[in-house]
Amino acid sequence: MSTTPRKHAGPAAAPYAAVRDLVLANRILATEGILDAFGHVSARHPVNPARYLISRSLAPALVQGEDILVLDLDSNPDGETTAALYLERYIHGEIYRRRPDVQAIVHSHSPTTIPFGVTRVKLRPICHMSGFLGSATPIFDIRDSIKHSDMLVRTPALGVALAESLGEHSLALMRGHGNVVVAADIKAAVYRAIYCEVNARLQLQALQLDPKPRYLSDSEAAQSDTTNMKVAGRPWRYWAERAGCADLLDS
Amino acid sequence: MSTTPRKHAGPAAAPYAAVRDLVLANRILATEGILDAFGHVSARHPVNPARYLISRSLAPALVQGEDILVLDLDSNPDGETTAALYLERYIHGEIYRRRPDVQAIVHSHSPTTIPFGVTRVKLRPICHMSGFLGSATPIFDIRDSIKHSDMLVRTPALGVALAESLGEHSLALMRGHGNVVVAADIKAAVYRAIYCEVNARLQLQALQLDPKPRYLSDSEAAQSDTTNMKVAGRPWRYWAERAGCADLLDS
């Protein structure tokens, strides 16, 4: 797999390790069923916090290093490019602008999170792998911004509305669409995107058994998230192997 | 994989690109679990709108170029053939006859759509990938045509009844059987067949959480479908790779 960044982005624009990890994140999220042909993952530029890395418009499973672009926080390419861009890239730019703590973002149609975005049941942490959910996951409804839309966050204004809905949370559900998850580094963002889906499946099952399952308490959620964020590198290697990309791991 | 059309169909009968894309559609739909050993996908002939391309009777996963036949709108082979034909080919012929806008058709037993064909719950768009469902999916019940049948659309008259049930919709469910989905090109038909199944799974889950999930509004459904039909080529490449058929993609 090529991990060379696109030349038009400039050699300083995309350090090798950041490009490689972003390629790996794309492959992992596709292999684990979080992203299908749609959705995207980005990382803030490690040197210039006013830039972020994201693939050109492409199914995540197919992303290679040469597909990685550098965009500014208005989500315009940093330098000339003829590459097609993701229509919804404003999700990323507007969150990076408002959340200096965020270094990586996943936008997905992660399947089991969609039911929780269209119903009155709150997505809540049912196990210690998903303490990051906390107790008050926001739901972004694009209809609050545009009454008749094609559901896509396709303008800067909609990106702002989504970022404001996310606020200081780690996750926002998007009604009839999917979700966006953020973290302090790309391994943690991938971890959260995967365990968000796992949690949704488990919560759905628990609710079939009992309308009032015992969720993690707020302190249990917070403390387990702190622990998990320290070990998010351990599943990374496992997922890389499953994605057939062990060659892209740090040595 | 051979993509040579069957000789008896005549060289003008099946342009290479149409045969290749139909082979690919068969492989993709099998890989994605929409078709098992049964079901079929067809494409209107790109030059002669009074003809359509479809495999001889064969499990879709096994279809090669030499299996593709050309049938007329009465669903008789165009030229001599000793090949066995799908018993239910009238589904295709009668829809192509009545719907000049339709260029490709999938008939499948797509698993999660079957429950929606035998219950009083309407299949409705729960996310923006499936706006094509609209708000009034028809259900074709063969018992309205023949009180005691083997459930198969095995005559021209039954093909007509199904086509009339479909009307101007993109999808008709078939009670106790499966569904038929149509589109303006083969990539879009494959897209719709796959996301129809996805939508059914998500709607089933949402209904376990809440009897009244928030579906897409009619305008959201229509607008998102317009957008999606423009990008249906992007998942095509992804699905071709998953089906192990990247060699059949346009260069």
Next chain:
Amino acid sequence: MSTTPRKHAGPAAAPYAAVRDLVLANRILATEGILDAFGHVSARHPVNPARYLISRSLAPALVQGEDILVLDLDSNPDGETTAALYLERYIHGEIYRRRPDVQAIVHSHSPTTIPFGVTRVKLRPICHMSGFLGSATPIFDIRDSIKHSDMLVRTPALGVALAESLGEHSLALMRGHGNVVVAADIKAAVYRAIYCEVNARLQLQALQLDPKPRYLSDSEAAQSDTTNMKVAGRPWRYWAERAGCADLLDS
């Protein structure tokens, strides 16, 4: 894969085609998730109806031709053998004794059939692939024969009880255990074992949507089964390919 029958069974005991198809049935049922490490499939001897072919005690996914034994209807080996036998082989012998129409039998723990064996909901045909279910699937409860058992049909008397519970049906559920399915040839038995599981999954989903789904009528069930039994050879090739055993198909 070796398809040579075990020597001790005698050269006339197991014609090549019967051994090969039984090996294939084992591999297909394992690949399709009907059999895991447990369960078994048998075929009546094609020459001597008082004998049947079945593997020695072995996980079905691992069965080769040399593992196939010939048993009599008392389920004793036809000739000397040191091979371990399935504890529950009496299921097969006692059904073959009572049902001259039956040429092949699958006993499985097919997952979604187990819930239907322990609840008051009848397994019924929800789609035309599973008309063989009819409207009155019997449930064999071993507790009616032995109050305190290890649940296994491990004696001739229990085999008789199960065969009597099956009666003239194509399928009997076994409470807390699995099911047994019979057919007029091995391809049909494999077909029925697979679509029995499919039907159970679809019926379970339909019942989540509506307590009264529209099942096939008795005549629809009977007529569709007649049609399907004629085409059961078509999925056979497809399943053989999926099982990586295309080399074992008839040429």
Next chain:
Amino acid sequence: MSTTPRKHAGPAAAPYAAVRDLVLANRILATEGILDAFGHVSARHPVNPARYLISRSLAPALVQGEDILVLDLDSNPDGETTAALYLERYIHGEIYRRRPDVQAIVHSHSPTTIPFGVTRVKLRPICHMSGFLGSATPIFDIRDSIKHSDMLVRTPALGVALAESLGEHSLALMRGHGNVVVAADIKAAVYRAIYCEVNARLQLQALQLDPKPRYLSDSEAAQSDTTNMKVAGRPWRYWAERAGCADLLDS
């Protein structure tokens, strides 16, 4: 795959067969979806009952012989090591200390067991493969020991609390976390971990059909478990083949 034990553990510390079977158990449990990047399996030392074998901190799918460590019952390494240890190793040490009959332990986040740990529905044997569940599976709730925790059994005291909750059972669910399963040998522990998950899935489905499914009686559960423990070696070979590790089987 290397099955050489780590040198620092000393040559007598880890007999080849025990290391090999523990590597295999790790691979099997990962392949069957019982363990993902987290969870662990251990075996009591075959020569010294005051020691146990467990991997260094690593995703189970990646474990090789050289990763296997020997710990004492305080869960300290037997000899010097720079390897990172599982934070929750006290689960193993404290159970081995209290249960001389236990020779192998699996701690997993086996997905469908988690809902049963957070609801009022008892996990009970729905089929004869899981008689070991008995009728009174305990649930360990860490909140009874520590009101505000990160949910991990990260101290000897928590290991004791869990071991006491387990008592003489074969399984304890862990609220919001997963479960721990024990057995008299490693093949039986793997068997139980897998069929515990299978049982949870089947019971969840049965409860969707009927609030009162017929479970195994206590005597059926006990007798079927006795039978199954005798045949737990048969699925072992099957699972090893599926895990791509047939080379690690006994010859």
